[in-house]
Amino acid sequence: MNILTDIRDFLFPRLCMACGRKLQVSEQALCCDCLSQLPHTHLGNTPGNEMEKIFWGRFPIQRASALFYYARGGKVAHILAGMKYYGRQKVCRQMGEMLAHELLPTGFFEGVDYLLPVPLHPDRLRTRGYNQSRLLAEGISEQTGIPVCDGLLCRVRNNQTQTHKSVLERQENTVHLFHLAGDTRMLQGKHVMLVDDVLTTGATLGACADVLADIEGISISIVTLAWTK
Structure with missing residues (x-):
C-alpha cells in the first residue's frame, strides 16, 4: 500500500x-x-424497447438504451449530481466506461460512426468548466474506439433547467434550442449516437435529433447513463 x-x-x-x-x-x-x-435497466440492445418508444413518431431512431433507472433522491440521482454540479469529471468518464462495458457485448455500438454529446450553452460551459455529457462520451469512446464529434451541434439558448417543468413545458423550452455549425458533410450518410447523462421526457434529445435530421442520409441512435421511466 x-x-x-x-x-x-x-x-x-x-x-x-x-x-x-x-x-x-x-x-x-x-x-x-x-x-x-444500482438499478440497472437491462435494456441492452433490445429492439423496440420502452425507452426507444419514447421517440417513435418524433424521428426515425435506430437504437436507444440506458444503463440505470433514475429516481429522485436515489443512488443514481446522487451520482448524477456529483457528475453535473460537483466537479467529478473523472467519474463522468468512469461512468461512460461502465456504460460501454455493459452494452458493448450486445452489439449496441456496432455500425456507429460518431458519438455526439449533447452540448451545453457556452455560458454554462464556462461556469461549470466542463460538459458532463462530453466526458461521458469520452469514456464510451475509450472502450469502443468510436470517435467523439463535438462542436457541430451547438446550443443556441442558455435555457432554464428542465427539472421542475411539465412535459409540455419541457417541449416548449427546447424549441429552436440547437443548431448546426461548421461543415456537417462529414455526418452525411453516417450513423451517429447522441450521448447524454439522463433521459426524462426526451425533449432535449428530440430537439437535437430534429436538427440533425436535416443532414442527408443520417441515422440517429441515443444512449444515456440514466433514464426516468
Missing part, C-alpha cells in the same frame, strides 16, 4: 458518491455495496 495514498485518504477521505461512506483503497467513486444495488 502506498504511504502517500494512505496520507491522502486520511487527510482527504474519498467518499462514495451514492451513500457517503468512506471508500476502501480498491474502490473507485462508489462503494461495492452501492455498485451492487
Whole structure:
C-alpha cells in the first residue's frame, strides 16, 4: 500500500458518491455495496424497447438504451449530481466506461460512426468548466474506439433547467434550442449516437435529433447513463 495514498485518504477521505461512506483503497467513486444495488435497466440492445418508444413518431431512431433507472433522491440521482454540479469529471468518464462495458457485448455500438454529446450553452460551459455529457462520451469512446464529434451541434439558448417543468413545458423550452455549425458533410450518410447523462421526457434529445435530421442520409441512435421511466 502506498504511504502517500494512505496520507491522502486520511487527510482527504474519498467518499462514495451514492451513500457517503468512506471508500476502501480498491474502490473507485462508489462503494461495492452501492455498485451492487444500482438499478440497472437491462435494456441492452433490445429492439423496440420502452425507452426507444419514447421517440417513435418524433424521428426515425435506430437504437436507444440506458444503463440505470433514475429516481429522485436515489443512488443514481446522487451520482448524477456529483457528475453535473460537483466537479467529478473523472467519474463522468468512469461512468461512460461502465456504460460501454455493459452494452458493448450486445452489439449496441456496432455500425456507429460518431458519438455526439449533447452540448451545453457556452455560458454554462464556462461556469461549470466542463460538459458532463462530453466526458461521458469520452469514456464510451475509450472502450469502443468510436470517435467523439463535438462542436457541430451547438446550443443556441442558455435555457432554464428542465427539472421542475411539465412535459409540455419541457417541449416548449427546447424549441429552436440547437443548431448546426461548421461543415456537417462529414455526418452525411453516417450513423451517429447522441450521448447524454439522463433521459426524462426526451425533449432535449428530440430537439437535437430534429436538427440533425436535416443532414442527408443520417441515422440517429441515443444512449444515456440514466433514464426516468
